[in-house]
Amino acid sequence: MSVTDERAPVPALAFDPDLAWGVHPQVALRDESFGALAYHYGTRRLLFLKSRPLVELVSSLDQYESATAAIVAVVPPEQRPAYRRALARLAASEVIGVR
Amino acid sequence: MSVDAPIENLPLRQRFTRGLDAPICLTWELTYACNLACVHCLSSSGRRDPLELTPAETLHVVDELADMRVFYVNIGGGEPMLRPDFFDLLSYAVDHKVGVKFSTNGTRLTAERARRLAGMDYVDVQISIDGALASTNDAVRGEGSFAAARTAMDNLAAADFGQFKISVVVTRENVTQLDQFSTIAESYGAQLRLTRLRPSGRGVDAWDALHPTADQQRMLYHWLLERPDVLTGDSFFHLSALGEPLDGLNLCGAGRVVCLIDPVGDVYACPFVIDDEFLAGSVRQEGGFARVWRQSDLFRSLREPQSAGACASCGSYDACQGGCMAAKFFTGLPLDGPDPECVFGHGEDALAARGSGPAPVAAVGHSKVDRRGVPLPVPTPVRFRTPARA
Numbered sequence: 001m002s003v004t005d006e007r008a009p010v011p012a013l014a015f016d017p018d019l020a021w022g023v024h025p026q027v028a029l030r031d032e033s034f035g036a037l038a039y040h041y042g043t044r045r046l047l048f049l050k051s052r053p054l055v056e057l058v059s060s061l062d063q064y065e066s067a068t069a070a071i072v073a074v075v076p077p078e079q080r081p082a083y084r085r086a087l088a089r090l091a092a093s094e095v096i097g098v099r
Numbered sequence: 100m101s102v103d104a105p106i107e108n109l110p111l112r113q114r115f116t117r118g119l120d121a122p123i124c125l126t127w128e129l130t131y132a133c134n135l136a137c138v139h140c141l142s143s144s145g146r147r148d149p150l151e152l153t154p155a156e157t158l159h160v161v162d163e164l165a166d167m168r169v170f171y172v173n174i175g176g177g178e179p180m181l182r183p184d185f186f187d188l189l190s191y192a193v194d195h196k197v198g199v200k201f202s203t204n205g206t207r208l209t210a211e212r213a214r215r216l217a218g219m220d221y222v223d224v225q226i227s228i229d230g231a232l233a234s235t236n237d238a239v240r241g242e243g244s245f246a247a248a249r250t251a252m253d254n255l256a257a258a259d260f261g262q263f264k265i266s267v268v269v270t271r272e273n274v275t276q277l278d279q280f281s282t283i284a285e286s287y288g289a290q291l292r293l294t295r296l297r298p299s300g301r302g303v304d305a306w307d308a309l310h311p312t313a314d315q316q317r318m319l320y321h322w323l324l325e326r327p328d329v330l331t332g333d334s335f336f337h338l339s340a341l342g343e344p345l346d347g348l349n350l351c352g353a354g355r356v357v358c359l360i361d362p363v364g365d366v367y368a369c370p371f372v373i374d375d376e377f378l379a380g381s382v383r384q385e386g387g388f389a390r391v392w393r394q395s396d397l398f399r400s401l402r403e404p405q406s407a408g409a410c411a412s413c414g415s416y417d418a419c420q421g422g423c424m425a426a427k428f429f430t431g432l433p434l435d436g437p438d439p440e441c442v443f444g445h446g447e448d449a450l451a452a453r454g455s456g457p458a459p460v461a462a463v464g465h466s467k468v469d470r471r472g473v474p475l476p477v478p479t480p481v482r483f484r485t486p487a488r489a
Contacts, residue, residue, distance in 0.1 A: 028196065030121070030168045034114050037123065039170035041198060041221050046123060046170070050111060 015088035016098075017071070022062035024097040031055065038095045047093055054086055058096060115348060118355045118402035121167035121392065126370035127360045129157070129185070130177040131465035135204050136475070137229070137240045139268060139309060141371055142361070143300040143464025144177040145475075151362040154184040156383070160360065161192050163388045171198030171221070173370070177362065177465075180207040186215065193221040202227055202266055204244060205251025213254035217261070225266040225292060226251050231279035235272050239309075256287050264330065266292045269319060270309040277322055281329075292330040293323070297371045298429040298439070300464060306430070316442060317341065337422035337438045340415035350420050354379065354401035358392065366391045368401055371425035373464070408435025415443070422446075 023029065026042040035049040036058075049055050057074050064070035067087055075083045090096045132147035133140070152160070164172065172192065179185055180203050192199050200223040208216075208226070216222060226248050230236030233245035255263050265284050267273065273280075277293075284291040298306035311319060320338040323329060323345055333347035348356070354368035364382040367373055379398050380391035392398060407413075410421045421427075422438020430439040431453050437445035466474045 028168065028170060030170075032119055034111060037119075037170075041196070044171075044198070044223065048111060
């Protein structure tokens with residue numbers, strides 16, 4: 001099949017959770033039962049957001065002054081480190097970007 | 100979603116096998132017309148079909164894909180650049196956020212058209228060659244086709260198109276040239292893309308002589324593992340049974356995450372099986388493509404859990420999932436058994452055991468024919484060496 005030609009490496013960007021983040025303007029999110037598919041029209045990469053809560057967090061980033069503020073608002077305390085790591089990975093793939 | 104069972108707790112790959120609301124991407128063969136006659140053509144192309152989708156119909160399909168948020172389409176043929184409305188369709192698709200990756204033999208990719216492509220966003224160009232040398236390539240694709248493809252690459256480079264792709268179907272003859280393909284790609288700043296030879300279309304006849312040997316497959320697997328920058332379209336997932344999985348989803352996405360629209364608008368489960376058995380419907384039917392994707396009986400059945408069949412006792416089934424449906428279908432093997440190129444040799448055993456049944460026959464399809472309807476020979480006499488057996 002011809003699905004995942006999405007292998008071009010992207011430069012890793014540092015993730016600063018104290019900055020204001022949002023979905024990258026070249027990224028389209030499509031909801032799916034497991035979470036969402038994210039396609040970056042610039043890097044041509046396809047990525048998977050593997051849970052609904054992560055999709056909700058990513059989609060709400062642009063309503064908060066920082067990623068930390070978004071995490072505090074929507075993620076239970078014990079899960080925050082995991083979601084911070086997930087956002088760092090999405091930042092490295094340019095699914096999210098600094099606003 | 101067209102599956103009934105709750106799937107929230109399944110691993111991601113299993114969820115994909117249950118189907119998505121819309122394809123991630125799909126293959127769209129725009130025309131059966133082609134000015135080449137490659138011996139392994141998946142769609143037996145040559146002659147344009149008089150019933151091919153009209154320009155207006157193609158734009159309507161794009162509207163549907165945009166509504167379903169299909170991220171991109173892989174456009175092929177035939178030779179898609181032979182369609183007079185090719186650029187209109189391209190512009191319309193990217194304007195509607197449906198990215199386009201198109202495969203071409205390069206013969207119509209002039210300097211002027213290269214400049215036009217360079218000015219478009221979200222368009223990827225894949226130029227096909229099947230040999231790093233003209234002699235190897237032209238034996239499969241026809242006299243002069245290598246030079247034409249190189250000219251197209253030169254045109255894209257001169258137009259500052261950026262990173263295009265060089266697409267190669269790996270064969271017994273060119274698998275020894277992988278490093279040379281890399282060198283050609285590097286010389287253009289292009290990306291190399293390797294895909295699997297399928298016994299589909301005219302490939303039914305070419306496959307026996309051209310598919311890589313078992314030793315060559317192992318070599319290819321290790322070569323790919325060391326080069327994660329080489330694209331494969333996930334087409335070698337049957338090799339993941341050799342150990343560490345190759346990059347990609349490593350599953351058969353037919354009717355689950357991908358499908359094919361052919362030039363007359365028929366929708367097939369798999370980009371590599373244009374055959375009634377895998378025909379799900381038509382974009383011309385009421386409800387269009389979306390209805391076929393979501394409701395066709397064929398796609399629903401493909402999204403049911405599949406039987407591992409003869410592969411059930413193999414420890415590597417999780418890695419290769421039994422391999423490629425198209426490869427099994429066109430070599431006459433049962434779909435719930437090993438891939439004909441199973442890395443453990445189970446496919447060869449199955450091919451030998453197949454014995455008495457009718458041998459698969461290449462469909463004439465849209466191959467160019469003479470006045471009596473007999474397919475014309477490929478443009479050059481094709482001679483393949485007797486395969487070296489290790």
